[in-house]
Structure formats: structure tokens, C-alpha cells
Amino acid sequence: MKKKIIVVGGGLSGLMATLKICEAGGEVELFSYCPVKRSHSLCAQGGMNACMDTKGENDSIYEHFDDTVYGGDFLADQTAIKGMCDAAPKLIKMFDRMGVTFTRTPEGLLDLRNFGGQKNKRTLFSGSTTGQQLLYALDEQVRAWEVKGAVKKYEFWEFIKIIKNKEQICRGIVAQDMNSMEIRAFSAETVILATGGPGMVFGRCTASTICNGSAVSAVYQQGALIGNPEFIQIHPTAIPGSDKNRLMSEACRGEGGRVWVYKDGKPWYFLEEMYPAYGNLVPRDVASRAIYDVCMNQKLGINGENKVYLDLSHIPADYLERKLGGILEIYTEFVGDDPRKVPMQIYPSVHYSMGGIWVDTKHNTNIPGLMASGECDYQYHGANRLGANSLLSAAYSGTVSGPEAMRWAKLGEKGSDLTDGELAKAAKECQDEYNAILKMNGPENAHQLHHELGDLMNKYVTIERVNKDLDYCFDEVKKILKRWNNIGLTDTGTWANQEAMFTRQLRNMILYALVVTKAARMRDESRGAHYKREFPNRDDERFMKITVVEYDKATEEPKINYIEFDHSLVKPRARNYAVAKKE
Amino acid sequence: MAETNKKVHFIIERQDGPNSSPYTEEFEVDYRPALNVVASLMEIQKNPVTKDGKKTTAVVWECNCLEKVCGACMMVINGKAQQACAALIDHLEQPIRLSAARTFPVVRDLMIDRSVMFESLKRVHGWVEVDGTWEVHNDAPRQNPKTATTAYEISRCMTCGCCLHACPNVNSGSEFIGPSAVAQAHLFNLHPIGEYQKDERLEALMEPGGVTSCGNSQNCKEACPKEIKLTDYIAKINREVNKKALRDLFNK
16 A cells, blocks of 8 residues: 655755655645645745856865865754755755746856855845746646646645654644635555744734744644744845845846945945954844844934845846846835835844754654644754755755655554544644633734734844843743633634634744744853853754654743754854854 | 824624535724734634624634645735735725635635645646655756746646635636646656656646636736636647647557
């Protein structure tokens, strides 16, 4: 009989895993709460890193590996990173065969551009909608397998939780049809979560509205460990908005964009001055902190507001159109100004979570039978992710989790199959919880409460973190958790009830907010995206360790531990982008 | 400032389920600069009360990316099918009328069922046939950068359905597959490996509901939020289909 694997999430990682499982002869039930072709991977703009060395720079895979380790401030598993960088050029060739419309050189080869934290041109791109193009390629390939009958899609189904058998091994999930509201239990040989990042925990950010981290929080509450959750990437260049902050790709800087503000009446290119070796192409954490400092401490933001210029207006318009067309369109559409003519106005925004579900190098979580890959896992990026490494880690992780899921399905210690009774019991528990939500009739509105959660997290747990503020934030989030009980539903309908589902997601988001806040509070050092003025230096002795967070059922609060990890390949050294990385 | 009190007036066509009758409700949302339709609907979620002060349910719609890339939030705004996230209030005449794009079955309120579009991609063999995701120790063929630019234009199609909604030939009485799937067939035919399945795609588009069902009204090109030159690609496919029909005739 064919081995059945459940994949939750149809972004780049989930689709890649799905393909690998199909090719290995397995069957996939693919769950997603949107059509997979609309997954958040498509918001990635700038490109995907891979050492192709086609620009006469003697680029090497080792250099990609070292840039990633250094960029991550020595907090990621080095063997895992090495595997990813080794695979990158092969993945690009695969995408090319699948028909990804990569931007090409005049001689018809794949073009490369610069990206932050890397001195060599190493970023392959498809205009400025690279994520969309890569996602579509995998979506198409999965559709071909769907036609062959190896993939069954459950789109507009929301994952609620995993089901463990009596040996405590994950053997299925409970999910809900988002239209009929039917709650059903599904069994499988193993389950892969590829559910993306938790951006919505911060309210307004660059993420899609679907990136709420709810699934990650759900399995955390079922015993999955979370790794390095305090490392939240703040992207330096986004258009601030009241509904979302819209990303302006790092490719702007990669293609020659300059960041500046007026100082003493003259343009001050502060990144170029502060970091002469990398200039505007410093990594994201470094650029975000500099912009924050210029606006908040030096009060030099545009018209006194928290904004700085990102300037492309010196670059020929036809070049910009070819390399960055898609995002210039976004800026023009949403702001009304033409970046080809006037400098854009941008500010940092929450963008990506380096942390996530703890996994081993094969993407197994600590719960046997449950795997995680893509942004929802914590692997590869350490304390700060380099731009254009996320499409890579998403795709690559799927090439690891998929085959490992099949290996586990064939050879793993899976214990007993779920009985009909166990499946029914799991579904009933979720049904009871859902029915209780429908009955909630307090004075609070779930969306309003979410807005408050986002305000708190944005204010206290982003670029600069202060211990007493984190303590305050933790207490305030706990209050929000209490207030969650006083939510009243305006919609108690039995068809496509988005409010009831959001209310369930919100509780998961609040519990995950506690995880991020607590982990940030406990790490008394500055490393990558995690910065504390009180502890401005990296402290390798105490904190060159992975934060591992466990859910405490009794208090509903996170318990923080630290574990060692594999950093056997390169020795840690100070991270300083004012000077070139090496001689 | 007067602006702080400014309200935005919405008339929203609602529908509780696929078989319920539609009805309208009116809402007012506080104006703010750069406000768009999705952001307004989010404000209504926070306080679902109609203009007349009647408590109601939050309006249901579909959205993900809010930057006009995912295609989810397509709805009819003041009579035109478009992405709600990119519909700025400043550019819209009030009262702003929202309704579901009824070319597709309505799920609830502004949410529609576009699964037919994904099914159409199966019909036109909308993928490049590769042997597998493994290494083949061979580079994919080079591509003329100009051809690649055309392919890129088409590959930005986000399956939003604006073109189907605008097309007079896509309706319950017609089998027409619609503009986007035809353009996608052309996209895969442009690829040096995808070209190997060109015949399968053309054959699919020679069947009932294929490219011959296009009435050449040209509405799709106008409606496409990504400005994909849909009519050009439909015309190209049409020529290919005619050539193939002739060829098939002679080869019989």
C-alpha cells in the first residue's frame, strides 16, 4: 500500500516536500487554508541565493556558507547551512527546468544580482517577484501529481492540531473545512508542518494576513519545542501602512539604491558612512538598527517622522523596470509617487522569523512523527537571515523533510495506527472547543484585541529590547490572554464563519507572543536581530546556544532552556560590516 | 482638521451562503490617508455595526498578501472587478459599492469559489513536464532574453479571475475556459522544454470551450490588474490552433 503523508501548508516548503514524497512513491494529503497558489511564499521579491559564479567574481559555495553563518551571528547549525548552500545551485537548475521565468543576461543565461551581507553577486531573480515565480513552478508540478492522483488537496481547510497515538507518536491531524465548518480527523504515517511564519503576532508587518503562526503555537501547546523565537527579522525597507507594511525588496539596495536623510541641510548617506565596506548592502538587522537610531535617537527622520529615503532615482528607468518592475508598481500603486523619479520613503518593519519549531537536521521535531520545514522551523538562519536565503531555505528544507517523511513512513517506529475511536475522540475535542467559541458572548472583539496585541509586540519586542519593557509587555500580553475569554462573537453562523476561526487563531497567537517576549527577555546579550542596549555585545560564553522553549500546561507560560548546537565548521568571530569580512 | 471626521460610505452586497438571496448593508468607516478597501473591511470587522447603528456580522471576504500579488481579494468595486487591497479610497467615488464577482459561485458575502480556474490549469496541461526534481547533470536550455521577458509578463498572472469576470463569453451558458488559462498555455509553449507538450495544450484548447469560444471582445486585456496582454496571447494560440487543425487535416 502507498504511504500516506499529511503536509500542512502549501508554500514553497510544503510543495517541495509534496513533490519529493510523490516521487518516492508516497501519497500526500495537502492541507492549506488558502489555495496553495496564493501562499505567502509569493510575497518574496528579491531573489534566491545560490553560488553560480557566472559573474567573474570567483564566488564559491564556501563563501555562501560563510556569509550565511556570519550573517546569522553564529547561531545556526553549521552542518545544516552547509547542506543548504551545497544544494542551492542544483535547486536553481531544477527551477530553471520547471520553467521559472528567471531574469536573463543578454546571452540567455541566468542573471545574478547583489544582496545584503554578501560581497559577490549570488542572487538569482525573476524581476522583483521571485517568490511568486518559484511558488508557481512548484504549484504547477504539484498540480501534475494531483492529476496523476498522488496528491489530494484540502484547500480552505484549517489545521487545528496533531493527533498522537497511545505511544505518543504523531499519526494524524484534526482540521476544519472553512466553509462548511466541518471538523474532521485524518490519519497518516507522518505529518509535515510547513505553515510559515508568525508575522500576524505583530499585527502590521510585511507578512500576509494568513501568516499567524497559529499552527506552530498549536503544536507547541501539544509539546513541540520552539527554537530561537526571539529572533525576529525587522526588514529595513518597507512602506509603513495602517493595514500592512508593504515590503520594498532588498533588491532595491542590491541594484544600487541608496538610503539617506537630510542632515545639516544635505543628504546624509548614513549606511555608506557608518559601514564603508558594505555600505547600503549591510544585512537587515544592521540596516534596521541604523535607521531606527537615525530616526528615534538622532531625530533625523523625514519631516521629523519615522521615515528615511530609499533612493533609486539616479538609476536609469529602463534598467529599473527590468530588474525591479513589480515592486516599483507596488510603491506607485499604494503611495502614489514614482520611485523612478523621487526617492521612496520607508521604515523598518517586522518581516520574518528566524526562530520556529525546533527540528533536527532532517527536520524531525521532538515529537516523533511530526516534522516541520520552511519558515515555521528554526533552522538555517541563526540570529539574522540574509536576504534571498529564505526562498532557498524554504525550498531546500522541503527537499529534506519530504524524503525523511518517506523514510520514517517506511522504517520509523510509528507505533500503532490510530483507531476510529481515537480519531473520533480527537475530532470531538476540537468540536467541543469550537462550539465553546461560538458561544462566547463577552464584550471584547477578537479583531480589536488582535490590534492591541500587535501594538504591544511592535512597540516592545522589535528592534531595540529593554528588559523592563519586556517584563511589562509579557504581563500585558497575559492580560490580553485573560481578556480573550471575554470575547463575544458577532457571528455565530454555521457557514464560512471567519470570526470564529480567527478567535481560535488569536488565542494561539497570544500564547506565541508570550514565547517570543519571554525568550527575548531571557537572552541578555545582543546578537543579530536581537539587540539590547543594556547588553550591547555578543556573549558567546553564555549565549552561543539555541533557545529552546517548552510549553508549561499548568501556567500556560513558556519555559526557557538553552542547548548546544553544531558549530564545528567555522570558529565564531566578531561581526563587523564596517570592514570587509576577510582580507 | 475636518479630515479626522471624514467618513467613507460603503454599500456592501451580502449573501449568507451559496443558496441564500443577496441583500445590502451600509457601513461607515473613518477616513484616513492611503486607506484601501481591504483596510476598510478590517475596520468593519473590529466593529460590525451598520451605518444605521444596527449590529451585524463582520463581512466575509478573502485576502492574503495585501500587495496585489496573491490574487485572493478580487471583488467588484463600483462595478469593476479588481483587487480590493489595491483599491484606494481616494480613487473611488462614494458611496463605494462592493459585491462578489458573480461570474463565480458565491461562498459568502464577497467570497467566491474560483476552483474552476485551477481546474482549467489542469485542462491546458499548465506545467513543464520534467522527469523529476532530482539532478539531471545538465543545464536547462538557454533562453532568448526577449522571449523570457514575454514569459515573465504572463507568469505574473495571479489567477484572480478579473479577466473571466470581464469576459462576456464566460458565463453559465458557455463552456469557455476564459482568457487566463489560454494565456497560461502560451506561457508553457514558450518554454524550451515546455514546448514539447505544445500539441497537448493546443488539443485541449481545440475542444469545446477552448480558444474558439473567445468572442474577441477585448475586455480581458482591459480588466487584467497585471496588464498582461491577454488578447495578444489568445490571438497567438488561436493561430497555432488553426495551423494545427490544418496540419492534422493533411496528416489524416
